[in-house]
Amino acid sequence: MKVFLTGAAGFIGSRVAEFLAESHIEVLGIDNLNSYYDPALKIDRLVRCGFNRADMNEVFASDRDYAESSLCAVRDVRILRSQRFPEITFSRLDIRDRETERLAVEFQPDVILHLAAQPGVRYSITHPEECLDSNVMGFMRILEICRACGAKRLLYASSSSVYGEQSPHAFRESDANGAPKSVYAISKRTNEMLANVYSDLYGFKMTGLRFFSVYGEWGRPDMAPYIFTDALLNDREITLYNGGQLSRDFTYIDDVAEAVRRIIIKGGNIFNTSPQHDVINIGHGYPTLITDFVALLEELTGKEANTILLPMQHGEVHSTLADSSKLHIQFGYKPTTSLEYGLRRFINWYKDYKSIARPGVRPGVKDINSKNKFA
Numbered sequence: 001m002k003v004f005l006t007g008a009a010g011f012i013g014s015r016v017a018e019f020l021a022e023s024h025i026e027v028l029g030i031d032n033l034n035s036y037y038d039p040a041l042k043i044d045r046l047v048r049c050g051f052n053r054a055d056m057n058e059v060f061a062s063d064r065d066y067a068e069s070s071l072c073a074v075r076d077v078r079i080l081r082s083q084r085f086p087e088i089t090f091s092r093l094d095i096r097d098r099e100t101e102r103l104a105v106e107f108q109p110d111v112i113l114h115l116a117a118q119p120g121v122r123y124s125i126t127h128p129e130e131c132l133d134s135n136v137m138g139f140m141r142i143l144e145i146c147r148a149c150g151a152k153r154l155l156y157a158s159s160s161s162v163y164g165e166q167s168p169h170a171f172r173e174s175d176a177n178g179a180p181k182s183v184y185a186i187s188k189r190t191n192e193m194l195a196n197v198y199s200d201l202y203g204f205k206m207t208g209l210r211f212f213s214v215y216g217e218w219g220r221p222d223m224a225p226y227i228f229t230d231a232l233l234n235d236r237e238i239t240l241y242n243g244g245q246l247s248r249d250f251t252y253i254d255d256v257a258e259a260v261r262r263i264i265i266k267g268g269n270i271f272n273t274s275p276q277h278d279v280i281n282i283g284h285g286y287p288t289l290i291t292d293f294v295a296l297l298e299e300l301t302g303k304e305a306n307t308i309l310l311p312m313q314h315g316e317v318h319s320t321l322a323d324s325s326k327l328h329i330q331f332g333y334k335p336t337t338s339l340e341y342g343l344r345r346f347i348n349w350y351k352d353y354k355s356i357a358r359p360g361v362r363p364g365v366k367d368i369n370s371k372n373k374f375a
Helices: 011-022 039-048 053-061 098-107 121-126 128-149 183-202 224-233 253-270 290-301 325-331 339-355
Strands: 002-006 026-031 088-092 111-114 153-159 205-211 237-241 277-282 306-310
Touching: 002 011, 002 098, 011 026, 011 039, 011 088, 011 253, 026 098, 039 053, 098 128, 111 128, 111 253, 121 128, 121 183, 128 153, 128 183, 153 183, 153 253, 183 205, 183 277, 205 253, 224 237, 224 290, 224 339, 237 290, 253 277, 253 325, 277 325, 290 339
Parallel strands: 002 026, 002 111, 026 088, 111 153, 153 205, 205 277, 237 306
Antiparallel strands: none
């Protein structure tokens, strides 16, 4: 099996690539290594996947003005191979690049796994055009690439945010989700509707993966687990919105990667009888109050949090909770990693990662309002 993976240097994408390679699935990954957050973390994830650091630094350094370059131009595409996983290759490309479609057509994937996007509920409120351009128009490019390369299966990242404010019960895939609370949520719901249309028009099998608050080692620095841990260990304040009275269904990264792996491997048989387009929750199924989340971090770090309590923030929902019974029934899997275990591993990784000086190019964070939109 061959998988064309976008967002390969991302938090979820890099871990899924490892899980697929361990199952001897060939992966061609692309990522533009943009500067929404420090590209050094993305490069380090690829190094963890077995890519040579000197090669990665060279790829990054040779095109520092990537964001300013013409995305329509024919580029000198360099394909690197992992030394740890020979099944994984990587190229620095934006999904809007002309060469991305050419590469996909030459690769002839069985599955396209689209994880590249502009993340961030709060960021989407301050940068709505960037969010919609990245997540909606970028998704359209992927749909057209599916047509061009003949891939008959597409898996893509959706989000728990599509549910908006729901009643306290666990969110089911069949629940109404017509009132998203943020531009980010709208972009993901739009993706689902576009996928439904394309699957009907062209016969593609498509699955939207509704991720719930993914956390763990190598996580994004704009997410709560990273922000809170960083603040605690560096004696900075932690801001809690709605007085901390929000709950989230935190889902450990390895549980997410295993769920995606199973959907890819078993999907061929399942999809013979399932709808052309489907959505599926990937969540732990256990809600955690944010104040309890901070208390657990305090216990695991041995540090006391200095919290600032603020009102509810625009775009946020009060709670998320996944009903993942569909994942369990169709693919025989249910996320089970406890929050305590997952956070302990994350904290240990964070301490180790911050203590290591890495050689070579260490690109700093650019203006977060970069023209280079696809993470």
